[in-house]
Amino acid sequence: MAIKKQDYPSNIFNRELSQAEYDHLIDSDDDLDDSYKESGLEQLRRQWQLIKLIPPYQRPKTTATLADHIGNSKDPSFLRKIQRDITQLKKVIGDDLLVKRRGRSEEMEGYQESSAHVKQKIIKGRSISKMNRGNPMEISWGKSGPPIKAANLSHSETIAFGVLKQIGVDWMPDTMQEALKPYFNEAFEEAALQVENNRGVSSKKSASMTKKWLNKIRYLPSRDIVLITPKLSPQVEFNVLEALLNEFLLEIDYTNSAGMNAQGIIISPHALVRRGSRTYLFAKRRGSDGVKPYLMSRIKSAKITIGQFDLDKNFNLEERLKKGIARPDLHTPIELYGELIDLKFWANKETGFWLKETPLSNNQTVTDTYHNDGFIISASVHMMEELIWWLRSMGPNIKILGPKFLVTRVKLDLAKVNQLY
Secondary structure, X not given: OOXXXXXXXXXXXXXXXXXXXXXXXXXXXXXXXXHHOOOHHHHHHHHHHHHHHOOOOXXXXXXXXXHHHHOOOOOHHHHHHHHHHHHHHHHHHHHHEEEEEOOOOOXXXXXXXXXXXXXHHHHOOOOOOHHHHHOOEEEEEOOOOOOOOOOOXXXXXXXXXXXXXXXXXXXXXXXXXXXXXXXXXXXXHHHHHHHHHHHOOOHHHHHHHHHHHHHOOOOOOOOOOOOOOOOXXXXXXXXXXXXXXXXXXXXXXXXXXXXXXXXEEEEEEEEEEEEOOEEEXXXXXXXXXXXXXXXXXXXXXXXXXXXXXXXXXXXXXXXXXXXXXXXXXXXXXXXXXXXXEEEEEEEEHHHHHHHHHOOOOOOOXXXXXXXXXXXXXXXXXXXXXXXXXXXXXXXXXXXXXXXXXXXXXXXXXXHHHHHHO
């Protein structure tokens, strides 16, 4: 039965609510009168939106912030609905949903307000009290994450996440891999359900068929030798990603390639790049010019610190990557790094056919030499140290014809190789 104003003594608006009156207002799905009623579908839709908006562990949001994503937190009646929704969700979900007052360490089993507070917001319809503004509710998922899946995958999404899992996400930071696990699990379950519906088989059989499907998909890297990815600190990884998103300063302890450790370096992170098994953080160090790469596995600690972010307006990630990540060699003019060069070389038949299928550039040309059992290949490529590595790795399968500085450089490197043998 809906609560009517006449059901209460006339002085209810001028006194504290009794505990029974308070409990009825908080725990009942009814409100003071019909003007506060809403359809069950409207409430369900709002609570579903809340579930999708609840942030992860240790990154709580206030009730007002969540309310602003859905409606208007400045509307006392709407904010109250959000608070009631959180209370109901807490009762259903339990410890997986953390609800607490800002500044308190204990978790609240359910949101409770004083009777005066309830009367102020529900009965009189006034603005949020000073107490609530100064000490608002904060909501987040618990350590184990959301127990409710807030996404129903479509058929194409199911296949996409299944394939993504199989081709691998090792190139992603660990925190991102962890975040994708629920979607991978849901993709498996959804695929199994689709097989069950489409083939008319048992759930056990459909799960087996789905696993078999995933095992049919593999990803192999290029011809490069696969190196073991160095372990990264999850906390370092998390703080780096947080700093990149918000343009925060980081204070890091870093060990260089010579094993020398530098502590308390203040950097402004600009970009994160994964190449093969190594991840690089491009950042500008306080007091230095330009952005340089820091190997993530050498960052022993990283914490967000206060200060002015030093944005390098001249930094362009795409242009920087054209120069490669490896340090320029002293035997190659430094001004050439990142520049387009006209690479020309002879390649044997096997290598030539391979490069026809996977060209070095859009303007690559392949000319059959006929008399020399191979091809002349020309392509415009960016000069970087990694290009030298690739050319050297081709060994007797190619012979560099130009440009001249590249011929000289590779000859010098191969002479050093000969001395080793």
